[in-house]
Amino acid sequence: MTGPTIPEAVIDLVRDADWITVFSGAGMSAESGIATFRDAQTGLWETFDPAELATPEAWERDPALVWGWYRWRAREVLAAEPNAGHRALAELGASRTVMVVTQNVDDLHERAGSDVVSHLHGSLFAPRCSVCDTPYDGPGARPSAADPDTEHVEPRVAPPICPRCGGDVRPGVVWFGEALPADDWKRADQAFRAGEVVIVVGTSGIVYPAASLPERAVREGIPVIEFNPAESSVTDFATHSLRVPAAEGLPALLR
Numbered sequence: 001m002t003g004p005t006i007p008e009a010v011i012d013l014v015r016d017a018d019w020i021t022v023f024s025g026a027g028m029s030a031e032s033g034i035a036t037f038r039d040a041q042t043g044l045w046e047t048f049d050p051a052e053l054a055t056p057e058a059w060e061r062d063p064a065l066v067w068g069w070y071r072w073r074a075r076e077v078l079a080a081e082p083n084a085g086h087r088a089l090a091e092l093g094a095s096r097t098v099m100v101v102t103q104n105v106d107d108l109h110e111r112a113g114s115d116v117v118s119h120l121h122g123s124l125f126a127p128r129c130s131v132c133d134t135p136y137d138g139p140g141a142r143p144s145a146a147d148p149d150t151e152h153v154e155p156r157v158a159p160p161i162c163p164r165c166g167g168d169v170r171p172g173v174v175w176f177g178e179a180l181p182a183d184d185w186k187r188a189d190q191a192f193r194a195g196e197v198v199i200v201v202g203t204s205g206i207v208y209p210a211a212s213l214p215e216r217a218v219r220e221g222i223p224v225i226e227f228n229p230a231e232s233s234v235t236d237f238a239t240h241s242l243r244v245p246a247a248e249g250l251p252a253l254l255r
């Protein structure tokens with residue numbers, strides 16, 4: 001089977017680098033069947049209103065609606081598998097240091113075998129108390145992939161109660177208007193300073209402050225290679241921008 005044609009300059013940059021920073025977005029997991037946010041027709045924000053589901057105000061208004069939606073999202077991820085792109089990055093990391101900084105809240109990089117340096121927007125699998133911030137690992141923390149609600153027919157699910165303070169347990173993700181987790185931000189910043197080359201995969205590059213990281217890299221003279229079947233904000237400044245989906249383009253770097 002023949003893969004996409006990757007310019008020799010890109011192959012060389014990756015082959016010659018001992019330290020590679022990967023910056024991934026929702027498109028990284030699209031070929032695993034996980035919806036992106038902003039793609040026409042298939043993006044989550046085509047069907048769901050972010051203001052009703054992904055803001056602190058939405059949580060205050062209707063925690064059961066928000067918790068139910070994230071439970072459904074978590075089940076979708078549990079039922080999915082890493083794709084050839086995730087696996088290629090893990091394989092690339094076997095012979096050099098690959099620092100994965102992801103905006104994704106799924107665990108597909110980890111399940112493919114990559115060490116994730118930073119989950120900038122949190123994780124579907126790290127709920128915590130909305131009052132005292134204690135991580136929660138009790139009943140209901142991790143939904144089952146076998147749960148029948150695959151079509152999101154049960155929109156409202158009461159969140160678990162924190163055993164420490166009695167507060168509602170919330171999804172461990174970063175909503176609009178919230179600060180990014182300080183440790184993840186610091187590790188991402190360090191990864192972007194350490195990388196000899198940055199590979200950006202599957203992000204529209206419009207959500208800040210995450211989107212500032214590849215912009216800064218290119219300003220500092222670090223080559224930025226984009227993999228995305230469509231143009232994005234990253235295309236405007238990337239050193240090489242390849243119109244190739246993740247699961248086809250990333251394996252082609254291994255040849």
Ligand code: BJW
Nearest residue numbers: 025026027036037038103176177202203204207208245246
């Ligand atoms: C493929 C593919 C394939 C498809 N292969 N590719 C104006 C200027 C600057 C900032 C702001 C502003 N107005 C408001 C802000 C702030 C705001 C922001 O940036 N808004 C913009 C939208 C304008 N940012 C924030 O609020 C952040 N916090 C903050 O600023 O805090 C300040 C603060 C400081 C101190 C104290 C308090 C506050 C927080 C941002 C949180 C983002 N959260 C979400 C939801 C996470 C939880 C959840 O999953 O529900 O994060 S929103 C959503 O967007 C999610 C994503 O991580 C993020 C980025 O999306 P991503 O990954 O790029 O996905 P898409 O769908 O946009 O793009 C997919 C791409 O894949 C496309 O390009 C496709 O073509 C491509 N693709 N198939 C490869 N097979």
